[in-house]
Amino acid sequence: MAAIFADIADLLEIKGENAFKVRAYRRAGESIGHLAEDVAQVMHEGRLTDISGVGEGIARRIQELLMTGRLAYLEELRAEFPEGVRRLLEVPGIGPKTAGRLSKELGIGSFDGLETAIADGRVAALPRLGAKTAERLLAAIQATKRRDRRAPIGLAWPVAQELLVMVRRLPGVKEVSTGGSIRRMRETVGDVDIIGSSEDIDATLDAFLRSPGVASVIQRDTRRACALIAGGLEVELRLCAPPDFGVFLQRHTGSKDHNALLDDRAGEQGLRLTEEGVLRLSDGMLERFSTEEDLYRRLGLAFIPSELREGQGEIEAAASGSLSSPVKLVDIKGNLHTHTTWSDGLDSIEAMARGCQARGYQYVAITDHSGGLGVAHGLSTARVREQVAEIREVDRRLDGIRVLSGIEVDIRADGSLDLPDDLLAELDIVVASVHSAMGQDEDRMTRRLLQAMANPNVDIVGHPTCRIVGGREPIRLDLAAVLRAAVTTKTALEINAAPSRLDLKDDLVRRAREMGVKIAINTDAHNLDQLDFMHFGVAVARRGWCGAPDVLNAWPLDEVLAFARKF
Ligand SMILES: [Zn+2]
Ligand SMILES: [Zn+2]
The missing domain is CATH 3.20.20.140 (Metal-dependent hydrolases)
Structure with a gap:
């Protein structure tokens, strides 16, 4: 919620709203971020306006978010500014004011657009910007584009826990887990993978992309949605039908090496692993698995905890029964x-x-x-x-x-x-x-x-x-x-x-x-x-x-x- 209010403040500033209003949202976001108790609890006890920086108006927005999971005001603001404009804020040296001017006065809405405008001198020609600033911005954009965007686990993990709670409440959802490198608990992650099963994949994906924590949509396929969430992390939500959850989760936990070695093992047994299940090559039948444990057992293996799935001897150990259980x-x-x-x-x-x-x-x-x-x-x-x-x-x-x-x-x-x-x-x-x-x-x-x-x-x-x-x-x-x-x-x-x-x-x-x-x-x-x-x-x-x-x-x-x- 703190990130959502910070987002509103940024958008208002891009829009050129008065500084008082911008500051009000920013302060409210900070107070909520530092709150030592659950904001829902505070709302139920009617104490929202006791929070420093929260007046009647902002209290109503908090209430709307908590009661409906959505915030119409934020959706309107986001619709006004394309994602590319908001992403300009990632460039060091571009605050919301500058982003707003670049958007309104030059129609810039992406890194590439900004690079072009700098190259042809339009940015330098803007009053109060000048050639020096334009030059500095160019270097900053290039650095931002180059930057390794992997996030440390300490930042991504708590966000993933909140996402799990959020996704679990979406319509149709049966099961949900982290996947990919965050489930393997690598020390940095490229994005946050959330893997789930749903009885209505379309409805779940729609609801996910409409949720207030989602700042902008990157991609939407039939079984997958990829989005930037407030705070800047990239999230990928992948969904399957409930009977396939075991195989689907296994496939999307990885690592690449672990999965490739598992594929080899399946091949030796006349089987092929797919996202939907295990294909018996002899008769073309598909066996489905709702749990990973059953899938590993089918391949003659003890269950392999996700943190060990790096393709470094764990499959051999699981096959020979020598995989000892890791500390909990x-x-x-x-x-x-x-x-x-x-x-x-x-x-x-x-x-x-x-x-x-x-x-x-x-x-x-x-x-x-x-x-x-x-x-x-x-x-x-x-x-x-x-x-x-x-x-x-x-x-x-x-x-x-x-x-x-x-x-x-x-x-x-x-x-x-x-x-x-x-x-x-x-x-x-x-x-x-x-x-x-x-x-x-x-x-x-x-x-x-x-x-x-x-x-x-x-x-x-x-x-x-x-x-x-x-x-x-x-x-x-x-x-x-x-x-x-x-x-x-x-x-x-x-x-x-x-x-x-x-x-x-x-x-x-x-x-x-x-x-x-x-x-x-x-x-x-x-x-x-x-x-x-x-x-x-x-x-x-x-x-x-x-x-x-x-x-x-x-x-x-x-x-x-x-x-x-x-x-
Ligand atoms: Zn110490
Ligand atoms: Zn020390």
């Missing part, structure tokens, strides 16, 4: 890397502990930063001792969850740790991480990590490669040496579940696991909401073929503490 979110018993207001976190020790308890965990380690370089509000030795006292006090007070003392100690550039050994020895869990001097060469960086792991107090290496998804490159490491050391020193390596990190990444997790390295899946939460990152980390562990026994924080507390003492 419900297997997770604790969180061993969290921050609080003691360093750069936003919530208290007690709040974070209660948050972990609410998520069904049996234990949590509070691991604020040490006082090293480059880390905000790191703790000194004295402050760590003060904090441990509070952790022990909260632990005594709370029933049903053990609150462990811990630290995320900085690994200095020379491999030494940022706090004295006798202090670290007093703590239950020590996470050691690199936060500075990331440009070191492979040799120095590897020795730095090996030295930290050799310290018997260190239990976990946090975000081991320091990469940022779509941002910072990983540090240079002799990974084989690090993995070997993790085994010999009994140090777990982290899967940092923050979607911007996902570090270790999936293929490295698989290598680590094959060597017998224990993995700790941690949220590194800096506030309560971020405790929900856990499922992103679990997905990475699954993609790395980890079962619950491979994951330290899927173990009971006494075994975790025994591991930490390195018996």
Whole structure:
């Protein structure tokens, strides 16, 4: 809903409506986006106008959206401006005002149209734009067209969850699931695939394309609709008849490699896989499957979880019965890397502990930063001792969850740790991480990590490669040496579940696991909401073929503490 109001504000600004009105919608969108409760609940209690920036008029629009799933006002505005005009807003340097002028004064409605108008000097001739701006815009358009449009999973996943709820309510829909790379939980996705079955495919597709979250239609076929949604992600909805859902979902989950290998296997059995079912080549009969489980069984395979379908040995393992079941979110018993207001976190020790308890965990380690370089509000030795006292006090007070003392100690550039050994020895869990001097060469960086792991107090290496998804490159490491050391020193390596990190990444997790390295899946939460990152980390562990026994924080507390003492 926040994105819809932001969209209205953009459209009004393109249209040249008065600034007051534009600002009203923008503010309303922001307030709704920051609302801590469900807006439907607020409406039912008659409190919509209590929301900052929401007056009677906007309250009526919210009501219309919630009651009917549509907003006539938005549809009118969108009809006035072709999609191409709205897409101009994606170009850095083009705000709604400029987009409106380009549309009204020059009739421009696409990137190509704008490029032509710049080339023939019409943009430069517009008052207050000029040659310099036109030149800058040209570079910006080219960059926008070139830009890798893959979205990080952290952005796409929550949107996909909302879409699932929305599509489930459309007329005719029986079943619905994510598909494609988002169902395989790859760290970036090209678009959001939603796969469903419907008793009236036409009606479902129509209703989908009319829903208010859909900003513009890209394509519509007999069984498929592709659209841009408010916020800019591309969504593809594919539908089949209910009896075919199993095969259809399997075909549209992929990956390409997995499906090709499955096709080969079917061929060896005299079968051909199609979107409608399994074709028996001997008599031309089509077998239909409403579940994926039945389909895999028909091919003589154990069910293969979607995260494993990358064509990297999973079909052979499923055929021989050696595919072990990957770790699940419900297997997770604790969180061993969290921050609080003691360093750069936003919530208290007690709040974070209660948050972990609410998520069904049996234990949590509070691991604020040490006082090293480059880390905000790191703790000194004295402050760590003060904090441990509070952790022990909260632990005594709370029933049903053990609150462990811990630290995320900085690994200095020379491999030494940022706090004295006798202090670290007093703590239950020590996470050691690199936060500075990331440009070191492979040799120095590897020795730095090996030295930290050799310290018997260190239990976990946090975000081991320091990469940022779509941002910072990983540090240079002799990974084989690090993995070997993790085994010999009994140090777990982290899967940092923050979607911007996902570090270790999936293929490295698989290598680590094959060597017998224990993995700790941690949220590194800096506030309560971020405790929900856990499922992103679990997905990475699954993609790395980890079962619950491979994951330290899927173990009971006494075994975790025994591991930490390195018996
Ligand atoms: Zn860190
Ligand atoms: Zn951290």
